[in-house]
Amino acid sequence: MRTRMIAAAMMVLASSAAQARSSIWDGVYSDAQADRGHTAYMQNCSRCHGVTLMGTFEIPPLVGRIMPYYASSSLGALFDYISTAMPLDHPGALSPAVNADIVAYILKSNDVPSGAKELTAAGVKDISFDAARPGRSAKH
Ligand code: HEC
Numbered sequence: 652m653r654t655r656m657i658a659a660a661m662m663v664l665a666s667s668a669a670q671a672r673s674s675i676w677d678g679v680y681s682d683a684q685a686d687r688g689h690t691a692y693m694q695n696c697s698r699c700h701g702v703t704l705m706g707t708f709e710i711p712p713l714v715g716r717i718m719p720y721y722a723s724s725s726l727g728a729l730f731d732y733i734s735t736a737m738p739l740d741h742p743g744a745l746s747p748a749v750n751a752d753i754v755a756y757i758l759k760s761n762d763v764p765s766g767a768k769e770l771t772a773a774g775v776k777d778i779s780f781d782a783a784r785p786g787r788s789a790k791h
Contacts, residue, residue, distance in 0.1 A: 678766020688756025
């Protein structure tokens with residue numbers, strides 16, 4: 652937990668240098684993709700993280716506090732973690748496309764709005780993970 656906080660703090664410094672990046676709040680996944688991600692989540696993740704993503708006493712939830720944990724990093728940090736460390740009993744078993752779908756589903760489950768485009772494995776590192784929806788003044 653503590654190393655994660657320090658890493659997040661360092662990412663704040665790194666991300667301020669890269670302001671041209673888009674944010675998770677810019678509609679970076681589609682509803683159809685999140686639906687596919689839901690199916691993949693149910694098959695590969697729900698038995699541990701739960702059908703409502705709430706986790707258990709020993710397994711972290713994927714809604715709520717996951718937002719501040721990954722805040723100020725890029726969406727690639729969450730994607731890479733899932734790609735390399737999950738499912739816990741078969742790490743790295745899922746394809747990049749399926750992992751992108753699951754990330755889309757996790758975003759949707761955290762009330763991050765969808766858009767027209769699909770999230771791609773190649774694009775995740777260029778999307779900044781802002782925990783809270785920013786003010787409307789910067790974009791749109
Ligand atoms: C066999 C049980 C199990 C399965 C299946 C599983 N996880 Fe996990 N997951 C865990 C445990 C336990 C942790 C905590 C690991 C740690 O702290 O080192 C975790 C941690 C995570 C985290 C980090 C959460 C945080 O707060 O930082 C994410 C994200 C995650 N899992 C996503 C997934 C996804 C997506 C899938 C399906 C592709 C999945 N997990 C499948 C048990 C599982």
